[in-house]
Amino acid sequence: MLQFLGKGLRVGSVILGLLLTSGDLCAQPPPLLNMLEVAGETRKYRLFVPSSYNGNTTYPLVLNFHGTNSHPDSQVELSEFEKLAEIENFIVVSPLALFKRQTNGPITWNVNRAKGPDDVLFIRQLIATLKKQFSIAETRIFATGFSGGARMSSRLACDLSATIAAIGPVAGIRYPSDCVPSRGVATISFHGKKDNVNHYYLQSDSPTYWKMGVEEALSAWVENNRCQSMTRTQYSLTVELIQYRNCVAQAEIDFYRSTEAGHTWPGSPMAETLKGYGLGMTETGLPASQLIWQFFKRHPLNEVPKQQP
Template sequence: MKKIFLLLLVIVFTFVGIKFYQSSHTKKTDSLDQYFSIIHNNTERRYRVHIPTTYDENKKTPVILNLHGGGGNIDSMADMTGMNETSDKYGFIVVYPEGTLQKVLGKSLGSWDTGMIKKIITVDDVGYISAVIDDVKTKYNIDEARVYATGISNGAQMSYKLACELSNKITAIAPVASQGAFTTCPLSRPVPTIHFHGTEDICASYNGGLCGGCLQKYFETLIGVSTADTTYACESVPNFIEKWVKINNISEAPKLVLEKDTARCISYGNGQDREVAFCSVGNMGHAWPGGNHGIVCEDADSKKCKDYIRVMGNTSNTISANELMWQFFSKYSL
């Protein structure tokens, strides 16, 4: 019981800091973001929308769904990825759905039901996200043929699940820092995919073996008390990509499409409606290429930041996931 209480305190104080940061460091591009709620399966759930500065209500506008990782929320995801700035640059709408919130001493920690055997929660997140898309189109002039999904970690797993189960609404996906966690994938059509992963990621292990448990390791570092094991067996990222290529019914060998410093992108089925691209980033851990570590590293010299990086690994600016995924998404429509 003492272990649980101490862990909850660490989580709460961590997220209290995030809330303070968000309320006092709001970026100009975030200031007009809208928050909405819908009722799905008798539960009220919210989402956040960023409308680009060039939005024209008379023109259909593409949408990117940006899914936070486990323990995150819609605001932390916007801050970490910088997707709003990319939205303003290219003119797409960003929608931040929010996972099921677990209340911990009044603070909200979100996660997704991604289909893994070792479940965090059991809810209909595919149905919720489908309902979010339907709700957004009642408020804005969206291009329903160009709705894309991305996410990090637990959110990346959810992106794969959406491809498997909601391909009638999801045009293409861009998972970051996690293999898919599904046990079956009833894919009704090929879903173009670009996957980003750090070669030094031990949280969603690039080399496979055991995945998960990194947040727990970080909290243990902070409080010096061991917590429950949350790791699970996973295959290597290259092996998972090969499996996804087969699911997408691609038979061609990969082609090198980008090489920059430690980053390397290959493409299977390049130019086809089922393309799978895979970008590996050397020396990067469990992170968003071109993004940041968020509030925990606002002070890069702080102990909590150094401990976080020690567990999660480094970020990298070698490539921008935002830029590359938008280039990729722009090629595809339903």
Template sequence: MTPIHTCRSLSLALLLGATLIALPAQARLRDRPAGHEATASTIPDTAPTVARITAPGDHEFTLQHGGLTRHYRVHVPPSHKPAQATAVVLAFHGGGGNMDVQANDRYYGQISKADQLGHVVAFPNGYSRLPGGKLATWNAGACCGAARDKGIDDVGFVRTLLAQLKQQLNVDPARVFATGISNGGMMPYRLACEMADSFTAIAAVAGTDNTLNCTPSRPVSVLHIHARDDDRVLFNGGAGSQATQMTDFVSVPRNMAKWASLNGCQPEPKRVLEVPGAYCEAYSGCRGGAQVKLCVTETGGHSWPGGRKPLGGAQGSNAISATELIGDFFMKR
């Protein structure tokens, strides 16, 4: 599999109602049917031997899953040593975006954080039925868009992606993590439910767990970050006035209670951080050394706290930095 090294302009969009800027032609992607449309992994996946990634920098790859050609980007930090096992973070874009959106370091800072901490970050691309791969979404359970409506096997895609990454890199299986925003923040919850054996921890921003069934095979640490005034995925549940998906989103309190229970934690959290405009609280006594933590900003709407305001999106609160909190939560394990 040959990496594609085209220069591209990174557009941005947060999801659920945010404005998406069209990508230049060379940057446009589409998860194209391999022969015909498929909505589940009934077609055998292509799993060829792929070349190892040895050079730092940005690489782009494809793989076959469920009859679709799926795309992902990989950023390898300058400090990477091929013989040394590396932590890997999967970063999921919001609905209406794509992998280039999430890799835009001006807005999310995940590449800079990977360079600082020395881990690999991979940016999978969601499913789009539109030319150019616009409005890509994830099938995260009850949300969202075409990926959900067509029953796209995104969990299977991630399984195949991880298998391919393990051929390309010396992945430390005890340090594989998932994060994302909005619909892309909901996807890590589904992975924790169905692929707990593959992930040590997840972190979600502005997207709650909307899975219909969740029976993780082992404890998975959870960090959730949400603005109290989110107008799309409402803090107290339901779809806000600016949401394009009329889904009855799970409330943040219910979300946290669910994962505290799944991980066997004490039911009442304790305040562990309080700064002007934000606080964090954590649940104690979780099984297997897992952690469950919630960080809340008073303002910021449907956004990535500490990030630069995207065109068509909300200005995130600067009381805390989602990028810093997530990096610390993951890499201290």
């Protein structure tokens, strides 16, 4: 049974973190994390480079952010982005969070820029480091993530919009009150209306970091991207695809909304396991990772600034 650990933090999310960091989920030991010094702190990240890598060719880079109380290895298992990267020939980096809202709280991303680790600076320096080490396509740097990682990918679209070409937040799209993108940012997002952690609608018992409902955050990105048209398509019996088009600088928005899904990653092989831990149903027929990557491929960085009102 889900219970609260203080306002807005559920046992379910803690169980998720403990579950996903279990070594039983990995057929082989995960690779050691790489280290990077940022503002006097040692930051860590998991790196995957496809076997096809050739320094004479540029490769897209996907930043893949784990959720609260989780780990890069867990996010790799949940999303299977490294398997996809080997097939599609792109580099994946999965950073590790350090921030804690409370001293004894779980690690998460410092999305609201509170006192503590500067995660935007971390990612800025991480990208710069990887550019020196690998042949990375300047216009094809993307960010995705789950839950707290989705919030972090949203933050990067605000603060590093001149670098991040497009984002794919899953179960946690945000538009922070201090968000000031320099352009429209193409966005693909997924959320279930039965999400019991990051509520679809803002509720009295929503987490303290959850300042607005999903539709409000989505609407803010639609406004930022100056999208002029919207269509709705029934993807399946329980999933509706809402698309916003005619946006400035081709900054299109795709939003997959499930009436039944909980706090899960659509298409994840861990669907039944997560359901057993109280996080709800997964849309197994909705391949989020593949859809995110196909969306990213169609949306390289376009430096045309957003139109002024």
